[in-house]
Amino acid sequence: xxxxxxxxxxxxxxxxxxxxxxxxxxxxxxxxxxxxxxxxxxxxxxxxxxxxxxxxxxxxxxxxxxxxxxxxxxxxxxxxxxxxxxxxxxxxxxxxxxxxxxxxxxxxxxxxxxxxxxxxxxxxxxxxxxxxxxxxxxxxxxxxxxxxxxxxxxxxxxxxxxxxxxxxxxxxxxxxxxxxxxxxxxxxxxxxxxxxxxxxxxxxxxxxxxxxxxxxxxxxxxxxxxxxxxxxxxxxxxxxxxxxxxxxxxxxxxxxxxxxxxxxxxxxxxxxxxxxxxxxxxxxxxxxxxxxxxxxxxxxx
Amino acid sequence: xxxxxxxxxxxxxxxxxxxxxxxxxxxxxxxxxxxxxxxxxxxxxxxxxxxxxxxxxxxxxxxxxxxxxxxxxxxxxxxxxxxxxxxxxxxxxxxxxxxxxxxxxxxxxxxxxxxxxxxxxxxxxxxxxxxxxxxxxxxxxxxxxxxxxxxxxxxxxxxxxxxxxxxxxxxxxxxxxxxxxxxxxxxxxxxxxxxxxxxxxxxxxxxxxxxxxxxxxxxxxxxxxxxxxxxxxxxxxxxxxxx
Ligand SMILES: Nc1ncnc2c1ncn2[C@@H]1O[C@H](COP(=O)(O)OP(=O)(O)OP(=O)(O)O)[C@@H](O)[C@H]1O
Ligand SMILES: [Mg+2]
Numbered sequence: 315x316x317x318x319x320x321x322x323x324x325x326x327x328x329x330x331x332x333x334x335x336x337x338x339x340x341x342x343x344x345x346x347x348x349x350x351x352x353x354x355x356x357x358x359x360x361x362x363x364x365x366x367x368x369x370x371x372x373x374x375x376x377x378x379x380x381x382x383x384x385x386x387x388x389x390x391x392x393x394x395x396x397x398x399x400x401x402x403x404x405x406x407x408x409x410x411x412x413x414x415x416x417x418x419x420x421x422x423x424x425x426x427x428x429x430x431x432x433x434x435x436x437x438x439x440x441x442x443x444x445x446x447x448x449x450x451x452x453x454x455x456x457x458x459x460x461x462x463x464x465x466x467x468x469x470x471x472x473x474x475x476x477x478x479x480x481x482x483x484x485x486x487x488x489x490x491x492x493x494x495x496x497x498x499x500x501x502x503x504x505x506x507x508x509x510x511x512x513x514x515x516x517x518x519x520x521x522x523x524x525x526x527x528x529x530x531x532x533x534x535x536x537x538x539x540x541x542x543x544x545x546x547x548x549x550x551x552x553x554x555x556x557x558x559x560x561x562x563x564x565x566x567x568x569x570x571x572x573x574x575x576x577x578x579x580x581x582x583x584x585x586x587x588x589x590x591x592x593x594x595x596x597x598x599x600x601x602x603x604x605x606x607x608x609x610x611x612x613x614x615x
Numbered sequence: 616x617x618x619x620x621x622x623x624x625x626x627x628x629x630x631x632x633x634x635x636x637x638x639x640x641x642x643x644x645x646x647x648x649x650x651x652x653x654x655x656x657x658x659x660x661x662x663x664x665x666x667x668x669x670x671x672x673x674x675x676x677x678x679x680x681x682x683x684x685x686x687x688x689x690x691x692x693x694x695x696x697x698x699x700x701x702x703x704x705x706x707x708x709x710x711x712x713x714x715x716x717x718x719x720x721x722x723x724x725x726x727x728x729x730x731x732x733x734x735x736x737x738x739x740x741x742x743x744x745x746x747x748x749x750x751x752x753x754x755x756x757x758x759x760x761x762x763x764x765x766x767x768x769x770x771x772x773x774x775x776x777x778x779x780x781x782x783x784x785x786x787x788x789x790x791x792x793x794x795x796x797x798x799x800x801x802x803x804x805x806x807x808x809x810x811x812x813x814x815x816x817x818x819x820x821x822x823x824x825x826x827x828x829x830x831x832x833x834x835x836x837x838x839x840x841x842x843x844x845x846x847x848x849x850x851x852x853x854x855x856x857x858x
Pocket of ligand 2: 656657658699783
């Protein structure tokens with residue numbers, strides 16, 4: 315709550331640049347939270363989650379460039395587009411587990427990245443889709459509120475992030491969420507109890523993909539473009555780092571982790587050439603000394 | 616529910632771990648499955664539960680041919696089991712462990728919102744009471760004692776209200792008092808539940824079982840009432856001095 319209020323006040327005092335950074339961090343936080351549904355709760359270490367972030371961004375971009383105006387249709391496009399991609403990818407990847415699952419999800423994501431680069435008639439290749447308009451807000455524009463302004467767009471991202479947080483928190487407390495945890499802890503026993511565990515894992519994979527797609531939609535609107543970079547494996551890697559650094563099996567953790575990773579990236583890249591190296595070191599330090607992440611640190615204090 | 620196993624053969628590589636085994640277990644019967652280490656008892660339970668496909672032979676549950684059904688479908692036909700090594704949800708609490716089993720039975724797991732779980736919690740409470748685990752309800756399953764884990768292992772199978780219950784050495788590693796409470800829990804089960812129990816503790820076996828089947832090197836060497844099996848010379852040879 316306090317955190318949300320503190321965040322909500324950002325547009326009131328922060329310089330424009332920082333509003334932009336905080337917006338990016340919120341979008342990244344949504345993405346990281348969706349990944350933790352898989353990594354933390356379902357025990358599925360996906361290394362290809364950027365695929366759904368990217369597909370969501372492209373779906374939103376294509377629709378917006380096709381003159382669809384409207385916040386809800388554009389967010390839905392990202393969500394459903396990413397879900398549609400997650401269904402077959404999940405159905406194939408989930409036949410394996412552990413390190414093989416990790417490699418397969420990575421391979422599928424890289425395939426989609428290749429598709430985004432090469433299917434130039436649809437995606438315009440490495441140039442990407444540019445000039446994506448932000449949706450109008452019917453009713454609010456008379457009040458001079460436009461998503462082209464940083465403040466309102468930041469609030470939109472904050473609202474979506476809070477909604478995603480609330481939905482995911484109640485999802486993991488629901489019977490479905492507990493079933494996922496049971497499958498993570500002991501798939502064999504769950505099957506012996508009568509659970510078709512594959513279907514639950516697939517449902518979790520698609521749901522996480524859909525939430526990542528929402529983040530992708532917001533990213534497309536925020537940047538005004540969608541490029542293959544969004545699907546690149548480093549994006550999946552950054553999200554995994556955010557989840558681990560923030561602490562798995564909570565959603566506040568990965569959200570904080572996303573902020574930390576984004577600020578670290580920003581700070582380090584200004585002062586150090588090889589900032590990836592420094593970020594990697596930070597990651598290793600967390601895994602070794604704070605295995606429960608930032609959230610674990612707060613809980614201990 | 617009846618369990619019928621016909622001509623069952625299971626091979627690991629060239630070795631036949633089960634060789635042409637037949638079992639006919641009536642509905643509500645309490646059957647013990649005994650035999651020396653490595654005889655193939657766990658393998659037989661795994662085939663009945665669907666975790667292993669036999670090289671040859673069939674498994675029927677009730678009137679249904681279950682030979683090719685996956686474990687979860689057999690569970691939905693009413694088959695429940697425990698494992699020789701406790702197979703729990705280690706990082707979940709004892710209560711959450713049992714709740715999963717209860718929801719498996721009532722098919723209440725495709726719900727995406729919390730709430731409406733009062734009946735489940737109530738049943739979990741009753742079951743933990745009956746298993747003398749109520750004081751551990753909020754402890755993680757990985758952090759309770761071995762005897763308590765064995766009790767929970769059994770409770771997970773019971774919470775699904777199975778009509779066939781496969782038990783793989785439920786007493787192994789338990790103290791005398793703990794054995795007694797497992798035994799009591801089993802003796803209070805409704806009469807119509809079919810029980811197949813693998814157990815090395817022969818006192819327990821003869822306290823529960825109405826019929827005993829003996830496996831040795833994957834072959835069924837005897838099958839009958841407890842007294843007849845005890846007197847069988849082939850059994851005595853396989854078990855030198857155990858009785
Ligand atoms: N996955 C496997 N691969 C190869 N051999 C196996 C496998 N599982 C079991 N075996 C072998 O099959 C034989 C029967 O094993 P099983 O576990 O069924 O015996 P058991 O009667 O349950 O013995 P115990 O009383 O020790 O539990 C043993 O010789 C064992 O080594
Ligand atoms: Mg065994």
